[in-house]
Amino acid sequence: MNTKDRLASIWEGSNPPGFSPLEQNITTQVCVVGGGIAGVSAAYQLAKRGFKVTLIEAFQLASGQTDRTTAHLTTQLEEQFLELVKMHGKESTRLFHEAHRSAIQTIETICETENISCDFKRLNGYLFRGENFSEKNLLEEKKAAHECGIELDFVAETPLLREGISSLKFENQAQFNPIKYISGLVRVLGDLGVSIFEGTHIRHLNNTQSDLTTLTTDNGFEIKANYVVVATDTPISTRFSIHSKQFAYRTYAVAFQVSQSPMEEVLLWDTEDPYHYVRFVGDTLVVGGADHRTGQSPEKDPFYEIEDWTRQNFSFVGDVCWKWSGQVFEPADQLPYIGKNPGLESNIFIITGASGVGMTTGTFGSLLISDLIEGKENPYASLFDPNRAPMHGVGEYMMENVNVAFQYKDWITPSQVKRREDIPEDSGSLLRDGLSKSCVYHAQGENFETKSAVCPHLGGIVHWNDIEKTWDCPCHGSRFNTEGKVIEGPSLSNLLEP
Numbered sequence: 246m247n248t249k250d251r252l253a254s255i256w257e258g259s260n261p262p263g264f265s266p267l268e269q270n271i272t273t274q275v276c277v278v279g280g281g282i283a284g285v286s287a288a289y290q291l292a293k294r295g296f297k298v299t300l301i302e303a304f305q306l307a308s309g310q311t312d313r314t315t316a317h318l319t320t321q322l323e324e325q326f327l328e329l330v331k332m333h334g335k336e337s338t339r340l341f342h343e344a345h346r347s348a349i350q351t352i353e354t355i356c357e358t359e360n361i362s363c364d365f366k367r368l369n370g371y372l373f374r375g376e377n378f379s380e381k382n383l384l385e386e387k388k389a390a391h392e393c394g395i396e397l398d399f400v401a402e403t404p405l406l407r408e409g410i411s412s413l414k415f416e417n418q419a420q421f422n423p424i425k426y427i428s429g430l431v432r433v434l435g436d437l438g439v440s441i442f443e444g445t446h447i448r449h450l451n452n453t454q455s456d457l458t459t460l461t462t463d464n465g466f467e468i469k470a471n472y473v474v475v476a477t478d479t480p481i482s483t484r485f486s487i488h489s490k491q492f493a494y495r496t497y498a499v500a501f502q503v504s505q506s507p508m509e510e511v512l513l514w515d516t517e518d519p520y521h522y523v524r525f526v527g528d529t530l531v532v533g534g535a536d537h538r539t540g541q542s543p544e545k546d547p548f549y550e551i552e553d554w555t556r557q558n559f560s561f562v563g564d565v566c567w568k569w570s571g572q573v574f575e576p577a578d579q580l581p582y583i584g585k586n587p588g589l590e591s592n593i594f595i596i597t598g599a600s601g602v603g604m605t606t607g608t609f610g611s612l613l614i615s616d617l618i619e620g621k622e623n624p625y626a627s628l629f630d631p632n633r634a635p636m637h638g639v640g641e642y643m644m645e646n647v648n649v650a651f652q653y654k655d656w657i658t659p660s661q662v663k664r665r666e667d668i669p670e671d672s673g674s675l676l677r678d679g680l681s682k683s684c685v686y687h688a689q690g691e692n693f694e695t696k697s698a699v700c701p702h703l704g705g706i707v708h709w710n711d712i713e714k715t716w717d718c719p720c721h722g723s724r725f726n727t728e729g730k731v732i733e734g735p736s737l738s739n740l741l742e743p
């Protein structure tokens with residue numbers, strides 16, 4: 246189902262129904278852009294509250310990162326409490342935890358009330374000690390959680406792992422099939438009268454201060470909306486501000502056949518950086534990790550790294566049956582950006598910066614945005630305000646932006662191959678011609694696709710991603726397919742002709 250990346254994920258086959266592209270100008274009360282968990286959930290919440298909603302998706306619903314997820318529903322997967330308390334204090338850490346907890350509850354309630362069958366299941370999660378953590382560190386983490394009012398049990402033995410690996414137990418976490426969930430929500434959207442258009446890429450938003458925002462599609466059709474919810478994973482409504490406060494990472498998942506059902510089905514994640522995350526999907530064990538900055542190739546094959554780690558830790562796994570990758574956006578201060586589009590007094594709202602917890606973030610984000618649009622108070626509004634300065638993660642912010650600045654060196658680096666014929670088939674390389682740089686994809690035989698290597702967003706030089714066969718920008722995570730078509734923002738345009 247995923248027309249953008251080469252590798253299909255384990256959720257393939259659970260697709261939502263298809264919808265036609267927009268082929269006329271329309272007016273709507275709310276236009277939600279992006280058909281992943283954040284956008285579909287926002288459309289659902291707003292339609293439930295009586296708004297006239299239109300949902301716009303560039304490709305197919307749930308074909309973005311929602312299709313690439315491993316769908317752990319946890320109250321802590323990404324950042325440890327000690328770190329969060331250091332950055333934001335106890336009360337904000339408690340609130341952040343509570344936001345995830347209530348999002349899991351919201352998903353469960355929606356499944357029940359809307360009769361959505363998506364393999365939702367409550368189960369325990371365990372944060373287990375990696376090589377970087379001593380038992381003392383784990384106890385400090387438990388103490389930090391306790392001081393925020395979050396009770397975790399220390400356990401000396403962790404289910405599924407070899408003897409002597411201690412962990413912290415998180416009760417009442419959950420897992421589900423995200424595509425079945427989206428399919429169920431989409432059925433309800435139909436009943437609620439939401440208009441849905443797929444294959445409709447937004448090329449331009451006019452961010453004026455008028456009551457109506459105009460969104461223009463690639464085909465030149467206009468959508469006039471009183472409110473716009475930008476749920477495009479990374480926002481297409483801001484050119485710079487948010488993109489200097491969050492950073493694009495690739496992450497990888499591998500599913501292994503397991504011959505017998507697990508004694509206890511649990512979620513696992515470890516304390517390493519990057520961390521590993523583990524769950525069962527039917528008769529497979531899915532293991533994720535090996536994260537690295539987008540467009541900056543790791544030394545080791547990420548799939549090999551995951552397989553090696555898995556076989557060392559879980560002796561019961563068999564053959565690899567799926568492997569795929571995806572992209573997450575890491576905010577400098579670890580908290581997502583949910584609220585009014587920065588710097589504008591317009592009625593545009595964003596949900597972004599979800600890191601590896603976008604299932605819950607998209608869900609509480611949809612509730613927060615709906616409250617903001619309705620003018621209601623929400624306990625998380627100031628915590629996740631996109632306008633906040635990166636005061637708390639300032640070290641991370643500086644380091645990551647130095648990394649971004651360094652990527653512009655590629656403007657002066659030489660060609661990666663002498664002639665385009667030297668590029669292996671089904672692969673890509675950068676070629677210099679005088680002052681300009683092209684990205685060349687060698688399809689087969691004499692068949693080449695050549696585009697300018699300059700990312701239309703802010704002029705980074707794209708890099709070849711040989712795993713998903715895409716051109717990825719190392720600056721802010723825009724991605725393009727082999728024909729140069731944009732498949733992930735923040736770029737709104739395709740790669741130009743050379």
Ligand SMILES: Cc1cc2nc3c(=O)[nH]c(=O)nc-3n(C[C@H](O)[C@H](O)[C@H](O)COP(=O)(O)OP(=O)(O)OC[C@H]3O[C@@H](n4cnc5c(N)ncnc54)[C@H](O)[C@@H]3O)c2cc1C
Pocket residue numbers: 278279280281282283284301302303304305306307308309310311312313314315316317318319445446447448476477478481496497498522533570571572573596599600601602603604605606607733734737
């Ligand atoms: C390997 C992996 C494992 C993960 N594991 C977990 C996990 O266990 N738990 C968890 O909570 N999270 C996890 N995540 C993160 C989670 O998958 C994402 O954060 C989440 O899916 C983001 O949802 P979204 O709706 O914001 O974005 P998306 O699902 O990416 O949806 C955005 C949509 O917007 C559309 N769009 C973009 N630009 C335009 C435009 N200009 N016009 C129209 N449409 C546009 C895109 O086509 C896309 O469909 C994981 C991610 C990966 C990659």
Ligand code: FES
Pocket residue numbers: 700701702703704705718719720721722723734735736
């Ligand atoms: S994504 Fe910003 S320059 Fe490419």
